[in-house]
Amino acid sequence: MKRLEILNFKSPNRAPLKVEGFLFGEESKGPSIAIVGAMSGDHINQLYVASRLVDYLRQKEEEGKIIGKILVIPAVNTYALNMGETFWPLDKTDINMMFPGYAQGETTQRIAAKLFQSLQGFDYGIILEGRRDQGMCLPYVKIIKSGYEDIESARDLGMRFIHYRPYSPIETVMLQYNWQLWETKALSIVFGKNGAINNTTSSEVHEALVRLMTKRGMLDLPMFEGYSSNIIQPEYITVLKASRAGIFDSVVSCGATVEKGDILGRITDALSGEKLEKIVAPIGGVLTCQYASPLIFQNSIAFRIASVEK
Secondary structure (H helix, E strand, O other): OEEEEEEEEOOOOOOOEEEEEEEEEOHHHOOEEEEEEEOOOOOHHHHHHHHHHHHHHHHHHHOOOEOOEEEEEEEOOHHHHHHOOOOOOOOOOOHHHOOOOOOOOOHHHHHHHHHHHHOOOOOEEEEEEOOOOOEEEOOEEEEEEOOOOOHHHHHOOOOOEEEEEEOOHHHHHOHHHHHHHOOOEEEEEEOOOOOOOOHHHHHHHHHHHHHHHHHOOOEOOOOOOOOOOEEEOHHHEEEEEOOOOEEEEEOOOOOOEEOOOOEEEEEEOOOOOOEEEEEEOOOOEEEEEEEOOOEEOOOOEEEEEEOOOO
């Protein structure tokens, strides 16, 4: 294992910003993959999975099981992690909205540029992402249609769902899109509740990463098969929003199969306890996401249901 310094920026008022990566194996012996962990300060589950993976790969390297080149960067926005912030603490910008970066630009642009430079030339790229809202979802693969995406490598993760959709203009400045343009088979795994660790979810993602690296010839290990992944297009996801604000009580959990007419949750007045809304499934399917806070705002997304027909 080699511990690499990806970037080191001096700070006028605290220790330097240092981003480190852990490199395993040799590219000449097999394919290569880079895995990027927490880019936001509340992506604790993503940091946890990446750090566990570093320790796991260290052991497998000692056993001679690594036959490719593997780079793991557990955390990018270490300032935000240290300070309990979500985005870059000084100007509240999101590093994952700064790619491919600009070496002479603002701090987050320069961070993105240095990071992107270190990620060039890898065959595969994985971004460990958290939700960008208050949701909590089943772990899923996110692939945007850039023209350079690779569905088959996503299937090798063996996860339950692959969310495959067109990119929006805002995603042209995100890591996945730009990484794909530079001919890396890049995708994201979205999982966890922001600011928390879930051991079951973490184990599922860890196993998926090991499965992909085994199937793609970077690890020499026996491995169980995962799911036969369902590819879900946006038109097969039903979004249910809260019509009222109040205390949110979900009566189902992510991963549950629901039928049309099932009660999914209730909203009550936070002061009087009056029943304000009963949220009912308008369609049958699998509950993939739910609101993850006890207090919900009007028009917040309460649930997402994936179905095989609309």
